[in-house]
């Protein structure tokens with residue numbers, strides 16, 4: 001997989017060299033490039049924004065630099081699999097979740113378009129749909145100052161799913177089991193006692209059946225307490241409620 005980032009703050013992506021993606025790049029599992037959008041400006045001030053048509057606060061990102069950057073970075077690709085997927089991170093995008101992470105992990109080339117100011121001229125997204133697969137993705141229902149943080153979060157969630165990336169692939173399998181719509185169960189390690197807090201005895205029993213049952217029970221309790229929306233109630237013919245993870 002190749003990952004490219006288009007931004008006016010290239011320094012935001014320096015951590016990629018340090019963290020997991022950096023190690024994956026060393027293993028040849030990944031290639032990535034960070035590109036300063038101002039590379040594709042031609043005026044003395046390297047202008048990337050202008051006032052919004054229709055008025056309103058703030059500035060909007062000009063379309064021209066994006067179009068020229070896409071001309072250079074987007075892969076046409078003979079088959080759909082090789083084509084670039086442009087990910088516009090935006091507060092108005094589809095919510096990012098594990099399912100979308102798994103979908104993006106199947107792509108050969110992700111190009112993250114990270115906007116700033118009040119957003120990118122809509123014609124950039126409209127143009128992009130003609131040259132690549134486009135996903136408009138939101139990290140969550142809150143407003144950030146730009147798309148870079150979201151691009152980093154999406155990158156980490158996607159890259160860790162790539163085959164051969166996580167040293168312990170078993171943990172991915174376990175997550176997928178736990179994920180059956182439930183939150184993760186609590187985890188513990190040594191020492192057995194710490195500041196008056198004990199590790200639950202069942203986890204030190206060596207009884208894997210009891211441990212699995214306890215972990216599932218904890219995941220259901222945690223989900224019911226913190227994310228009841230993940231538990232879809234349904235009822236039997238006689239009206240008996242059934243609560244199960246989605």
Ligand SMILES: N#Cc1c(-c2ccc3ccn(Cc4ccc(CN5CCCC5)cc4)c3c2)n[nH]c1N
Pocket residue numbers: 089090091093114115116117118119120137138139140141142143144145146147148150
């Ligand atoms: N992913 C993600 C994001 C972002 C995100 C992503 C990309 C950009 C580019 C610029 N901003 C800042 C901004 C600020 C206010 C508004 C609303 N305005 C009202 C009238 C016209 C716009 C739009 C954007 C961004 C924010 N925020 N939250 C997420 N989950």
